[in-house]
Amino acid sequence: AQTVTQSQPEMSVQEAETVTLSCTYDTSENNYYLFWYKQPPSRQMILVIRQEAYKQQNATENRFSVNFQKAAKSFSLKISDSQLGDTAMYFCAFERARDSNYQLIWGAGTKLIIKP
């Protein structure tokens, strides 16, 4: 069974610093997607970034980038020049495919606090 592990329950950094959130996963599949989602306090889940497993190049979205290590089954999120609005729960998720159905398997989340 696929699992997703986020080993950092909570992190806090000063505004403008860089922070890295870790995520590891376990799967026997070769093709899959990985995602980082952000859930601000009392607001809905939004997609931050995604990575296709067959792509070697790490995904980047503005201040957000990932370090995807397929052999190590590691998928960390780096947030550069952190902003107060980055304060949120961050979830790592794995998308598995079975037949034509797709399900997201989620980690427990990391609470990120950006301090002014």
Add this chain to the structure above:
Amino acid sequence: DTGVSQDPRHKITKRGQNVTFRCDPISEHNRLYWYRQTLGQGPEFLTYFQNEAQLEKSRLLSDRFSAERPKGSFSTLEIQRTEQGDSAMYLCASSLATGGRDEQFFGPGTRLTVL
């Protein structure tokens, strides 16, 4: 289009009562997902529709849970004989399947409290 909407946002009920939640996906999205999220945890998959067909159900979805998407648009999730363990945030997401993996857009959730 204003995104995925869910109603109600909060529901407090007594143990043993039935509750029904509604999800309105983004128009033209053909996939609709239900998740449950307990405090301090990531979401857990419950069930998934493609158009009006319910294609997958998690083992978490006991006989007391039923979901429908009768016309392939909005969906309802009903919980019968609620238990305190059902207290959680129920999230709905929708996506547009285009033959490959798709991005899921989430609603704000319905927070259920069972007393």
